[in-house]
Amino acid sequence: MNEMIDYLQSSWWIFLLRGIAAIVFGIMAFVWPALTLSVLLVLFGFYVLIDGIFGLIDAVRYRDRLPRVWPLVLESVLGLVVGLMVLLWPGVTSLVLLMFIAAWAVVGGLIRIVLAFQIRKEITGEWVLILGGILSILFGGLLVALPQVGLVTLVWLVGFYAIAFGVLFVMLAFRLRKLGTAADTFA
Template identity: 30%
Template sequence: MKITDSISTELKQAHLKMLDYLQKHWRIFLIEGVVFMLLGIASIVIPHVSSVVIVLFLGWIIVFAGLMHAGRAIFFSDMPGFGLWLALGILQIVVGYLLLANPIAGVMTLTMMMALFFAFEGIIKIYLAFMIRPLPQWHFILVSGVIAFVFAVIILAFWSETAHWLLGLFLGINMVILGWSMIQMSLDHKDNQ
């Protein structure tokens, strides 16, 4: 059997599994799509606030994760890699604290990281769209991927002038587009039960 035949067979099996999953669980995709759209609209309406909220939320998550790593390392001090786990925990606590202490600088940093995220997300969505291409509405995922990649290019081109609000705005637009595509896919597969 050729490698291309094997890949084709695997893609066909993945397609059938995805189709079955979408038909059985279309309501989950619908609810998720509506939630993404609502969050996206809120982020678009108040991008400055949503940018700072994102940084503060992330800061607390990183501090909490750091406390967990450091606490586990201290509690299990005889564990292999103790120093590395403790260093990781301390690093996470420091980075989280820096985000919490200066959220505006965190917004600037996260905006740059968001450009990388959108670039990778766009590439992955485009790949997934072509992977599920025979499914109805696959082009919504493709459009979402192309837009995410374009966002990455725009962020990198205008980063210094717009970083304080662009993160919230683009994240909101991205969530609205993702939500819309999930709603469309779920409603299309609702009828195919």
């Protein structure tokens, strides 16, 4: 355990650099959301494509040892197709993802409203379910009506996460540095 602590203390500056990089990325996501979305889509496309290629190679390599290799082949081919689609049509891909989110919100909202009316005799406060359902439907409708705003919001959420993650890593780095300095003082 001491080896791990010693390693972490001696490499505190790596956490600092990672934290700063995450904060810079998060700020860039807020300043240039369209560029950030494009870069994220390209990275995702390459990831899924490479994952599909390696999955297919693996499935072919172990086809004699696996009784059912077709699910691995199917998953790999799906990865290849999705990866190519994201790389060839990034705008369409992001819009389709957003429409799936919108459909999920609308259908989920409708289900909550129906559920509220079905259980209104057994519980009190069914209006909370109805209100939640209405808000979900409105959210889904806004995503359909204003898809660019929805995509920008998605990028901003990623940016917010990156900034929060970066701040935590910077705090960790300084804490590790302080522990290392305190250990050197007592040694």
